[in-house]
Amino acid sequence: MAIYHFSVKTISRSAGRSAVACSAYRSGEKLIDERQGKEQDYTRKTGVEFTKIYAPENTNPELLDRNQLWNTVEKVERRKDANLAREFEIAFPHELNAEQRQEMLNELCQELVKRHGVIVDAAIHAPHTQSGSDERNYHAHIMFTGRQIDLETGDFAKKRNRDFNKENSSQTVNQWRETFADITNKHLARAGYLSEVDHRSYADQDNGLQATIHEGSKVTQLRRQGIDTEISLKNDLIKQQNAEKQRLPEILKGLEQEISLAESKISKYQSEIRLEASKQPLRATETQKQVEQPKSQENRLERKSEPSSPKLKQLKDELSRLESEIVQLKRDSDSAYNGYIELQKNKPQEKLFGLVPNPKFSAWKEKYSELKHEFDQKEGDLKLAKSLMASRSDDIKKEIMRLRSQPTIQPNIGREKPQELNFNSVYRQLNHEQKQAYQSIKSVLEQKISGSELDKKLKQAQQAFVAKFKENPNFEVPKLESQKQREQEQVRGASKSKGIER
The missing domain is CATH 3.30.930.30 (BirA Bifunctional Protein; domain 2)
Known part of the structure; x- marks a missing residue:
C-alpha cells in the first residue's frame, strides 16, 4: 500500500x-x-x-x-x-x-x-x-x-x-x-x-484512524538500537489499531469475492451435472421399413431416463445444502459489515481528558475483537464449504459415469427391438451403383496395399458406407477415375458405331 x-x-x-x-x-x-x-x-x-x-x-x-x-x-x-x-x-x-x-x-x-x-x-x-x-x-x-x-x-x-x-x-x-x-x-x-x-489528515478523512506522534531523530535512533520509548510504544499501538481497522473492510471484500466465486462454481457444476445426465446415444435400426421412412423420423433420438441411485441422491442433496449454506454466509457477512460501520461511528475516546482510561472504550474494544473473531470464523467456514462443494461435485460426476457404464435393459414396448447396423446388413440394402462403387474401391486398395494395412483401409471404407447409409439410404457415390474413363470410351465407341451405320 x-x-x-x-x-x-x-x-x-x-x-x-x-x-x-x-x-x-x-x-x-x-x-x-x-x-x-x-x-x-x-x-x-x-x-x-x-x-x-x-x-x-x-x-x-x-x-x-x-x-x-x-x-x-x-x-x-x-x-x-x-x-x-x-x-x-x-x-x-x-x-x-x-x-x-x-x-x-x-x-x-x-x-x-x-x-x-x-x-x-x-x-x-x-x-x-x-x-x-x-x-x-x-x-x-x-x-x-x-x-x-x-x-x-x-x-x-x-x-x-x-x-x-x-x-x-x-x-x-x-x-x-x-x-x-x-x-x-x-x-x-x-x-x-x-x-x-x-x-488530508485522518480526522479530515473521517475514516476512524488515529494519527501517530512525530518521533524525531532521537527517538528514531533509539528505535533502531532496539530501545523502546514512550512515544515509540504509543505509535506502535496506534499503528496496530489502525492496521486492524483497515483490515476489516478488506476481509469483508475478500469474503464477498469468495462468495461470488463460490456461487459461480456452483452454477457451473450444476450445469455440468445436468449436461452429463442428459447425454443419450443414438438408436439405429436396419429394417427396410425404417430405411424407407422420412429422414426427419430416421434421425429422431430417444433419451434414456436419467440415472439414479441412493448415493447420487445423497450427493445432490448435500450439494444443495452447501449452496444454501454459502448464501447464508453472504447474508451474515453483510449484517456483520453493517455492524462494523455502526461500531466505527460510535467509537468512544480511549481516555477521558487524556488521562483516565474510558470504560466505554474498553467495552467498545471488546466488541470490536468479537466482531473480528466472527469474521475470521466465517472466512474459515466459507473456505471449508467451497472445498466440500468441489469434492461433492466431483463425486456426483463419478457416480453418474459409473451408472452410465453399467449395462441397462431397455423395455420392449410392443415393438421390434432395434438392431445395430453393421456393414454386412447395410451392403445387402445398397443399390447397384453403391455396391459397384464399394467393389471398385476394394479393387483399387487390393492392388496398392495388402495385409493388415489393407484390412484397416477396408474397414474405414465400410464405416464410411454405413455412416452415409444412416444419413440417406439413397446416397450418391463418387465415380472413380478408371470408371469415368470406361464410360467415356463406351460413349465414344457408341458414337463411332452410329457413324458407320450412317
Missing part, C-alpha cells in the same frame, strides 16, 4: 545551520562554505540516488553551480536570523522504480519553479538499510531559495518571496500537500497501480 509523507522545513541561520552544509550533505558532494571558511565534504556519504538543480529561464549560469548557488544565498541573506532556504521532504511510493521516482521528482520541482520562480536543489536518497531503516524508505530532499529570480537580470530579486511567510504559509503548504498527492496518484496509475494516497 502506497504511503504519503510531505513535510516543510526551514533552514535558518539563527538555528546555527548553513545552506552550504545542508546542500553538501543532501547531494553527497564537497562544497566550500565561504562565510564560515569550512570545507563541507560528504563525498563518502552513500545512498544518494539522484541530484539535480532546477531554475527559471534566463537564470545566471553561475547560480546553476551548487557551490556558487548556496554561497551566493549566504551572502545575499545578511541578517543573523535569516531564513536561508526552505525544504520539502517527501517520500516516494515503494511501488515505483528509480526511473519513475525521477520522473515524479522532475514534475514536482518544475512545478515549484513555475509557481514561485525560485531555484530548486533536489536529491533522492535511498534507505539506509544498514542502520535499520525500512528498505522501502526512498525519499527526497528538495531545497529551494527564499528569493525568486529576477527575469531581467537573472540574479536574485531584491525582495524575498512572501508565499511562505507567516500569513500565507498554512495555505501555501496545504496547496503543495494536495499537489504532491495528485502527482503521486498520477504516477502510481501510470505505473499500473490502483492504490492512492490522500493528503
Whole structure:
C-alpha cells in the first residue's frame, strides 16, 4: 500500500545551520562554505540516488553551480536570523522504480519553479538499510531559495518571496500537500497501480484512524538500537489499531469475492451435472421399413431416463445444502459489515481528558475483537464449504459415469427391438451403383496395399458406407477415375458405331 509523507522545513541561520552544509550533505558532494571558511565534504556519504538543480529561464549560469548557488544565498541573506532556504521532504511510493521516482521528482520541482520562480536543489536518497531503516524508505530532499529570480537580470530579486511567510504559509503548504498527492496518484496509475494516497489528515478523512506522534531523530535512533520509548510504544499501538481497522473492510471484500466465486462454481457444476445426465446415444435400426421412412423420423433420438441411485441422491442433496449454506454466509457477512460501520461511528475516546482510561472504550474494544473473531470464523467456514462443494461435485460426476457404464435393459414396448447396423446388413440394402462403387474401391486398395494395412483401409471404407447409409439410404457415390474413363470410351465407341451405320 502506497504511503504519503510531505513535510516543510526551514533552514535558518539563527538555528546555527548553513545552506552550504545542508546542500553538501543532501547531494553527497564537497562544497566550500565561504562565510564560515569550512570545507563541507560528504563525498563518502552513500545512498544518494539522484541530484539535480532546477531554475527559471534566463537564470545566471553561475547560480546553476551548487557551490556558487548556496554561497551566493549566504551572502545575499545578511541578517543573523535569516531564513536561508526552505525544504520539502517527501517520500516516494515503494511501488515505483528509480526511473519513475525521477520522473515524479522532475514534475514536482518544475512545478515549484513555475509557481514561485525560485531555484530548486533536489536529491533522492535511498534507505539506509544498514542502520535499520525500512528498505522501502526512498525519499527526497528538495531545497529551494527564499528569493525568486529576477527575469531581467537573472540574479536574485531584491525582495524575498512572501508565499511562505507567516500569513500565507498554512495555505501555501496545504496547496503543495494536495499537489504532491495528485502527482503521486498520477504516477502510481501510470505505473499500473490502483492504490492512492490522500493528503488530508485522518480526522479530515473521517475514516476512524488515529494519527501517530512525530518521533524525531532521537527517538528514531533509539528505535533502531532496539530501545523502546514512550512515544515509540504509543505509535506502535496506534499503528496496530489502525492496521486492524483497515483490515476489516478488506476481509469483508475478500469474503464477498469468495462468495461470488463460490456461487459461480456452483452454477457451473450444476450445469455440468445436468449436461452429463442428459447425454443419450443414438438408436439405429436396419429394417427396410425404417430405411424407407422420412429422414426427419430416421434421425429422431430417444433419451434414456436419467440415472439414479441412493448415493447420487445423497450427493445432490448435500450439494444443495452447501449452496444454501454459502448464501447464508453472504447474508451474515453483510449484517456483520453493517455492524462494523455502526461500531466505527460510535467509537468512544480511549481516555477521558487524556488521562483516565474510558470504560466505554474498553467495552467498545471488546466488541470490536468479537466482531473480528466472527469474521475470521466465517472466512474459515466459507473456505471449508467451497472445498466440500468441489469434492461433492466431483463425486456426483463419478457416480453418474459409473451408472452410465453399467449395462441397462431397455423395455420392449410392443415393438421390434432395434438392431445395430453393421456393414454386412447395410451392403445387402445398397443399390447397384453403391455396391459397384464399394467393389471398385476394394479393387483399387487390393492392388496398392495388402495385409493388415489393407484390412484397416477396408474397414474405414465400410464405416464410411454405413455412416452415409444412416444419413440417406439413397446416397450418391463418387465415380472413380478408371470408371469415368470406361464410360467415356463406351460413349465414344457408341458414337463411332452410329457413324458407320450412317
